[in-house]
Amino acid sequence: MKTTKYLLIIILIVTFSTGSVAAEPIMITISTDMNKIIFDGKWTFVTEWKRSSLNTLSYNDGMGIQLRTAHQDKFIYVLVDVVTMSQFSKHSDMATICFDGHNDKTTMADEDDYCFVSTLGGNTSMTLQGGSPLALTDNFNKIPNPDGFIGIGGISDENDRYSSIPHTSYEFRIPTDVVGRSDTYGFYLGVYDAHSNKVYSWPQNITSDSPLKIPSPNKWGEIVSPDKSLAEFPWPFLSLLVAMTSIVYLTKRKRISFN
Secondary structure, eight states: OHHHHHHHHHHHHHHHHHHHHSOOOEEOEEOSOGGGOOOSSSOOSTTTTTSSEEEEEEOTTSOEEEEEEEEETTEEEEEEEETTOOSOOTTTOEEEEEEETTOOOOSSOOTTEEEEEEEBTSSOEEEEEEOOSOGGGTTEEEEOOOTTOEEEEEEOOTTOSSOSSOOEEEEEEEEHHHHOOOSEEEEEEEEEETTTTEEEEESTTOOOSSTTOOOOGGGOEEEEOTTSTTSSSOHHHHHHHHHHHHHHHHHHHHHHHHO
């Protein structure tokens, strides 16, 4: 009896401590305006990213990031608007976003884990896929950029919704043919500020011994499509499939009974 009580206490402690540390998931929305995005690494016109989900990320040293996400057709769209980063280093500052397609929270990156890297002020972007045996590369391999992928970093101007002071921002378009279609992904964001040699990450409780290190997928947070509109088989389709299957089954059963 005492052993059972101790086990219950331990479970409660683990549950509440985990809940206090875990980041709230990012909610992604479906949008009909993402095909109007002009990919130049900044908020180009006033309504450009308006029809997207917003998460405001604030850090202890005053850093602030406006993270906007949406999906349309075969792409996920991400804007990383680093509002307070007014000192910048072209070709050194960068943003990394990662997706765990199965959200299986593995300790080592596997083949369903992808990271996309964009560097400020250049056309340099990279795609990384998990599954490498090398710990030196955080178990990622560099692969050719997939068709349709865009990652570009730029400097904001007067059209930015959050600040008129020039600052860094990054725009991404991620093909769902690569990361898969799911209503829940593992998700990581890392913004590298070369001036301070720091990474501002989400989830914010992730720390590493190197500013450019990608944390293990088991430390990533989650990005969720609450209306299931990103899943491979959305609910309306599933309902139709179930209804059709039921009709076929009942029809066959009826024929058997008449025979």
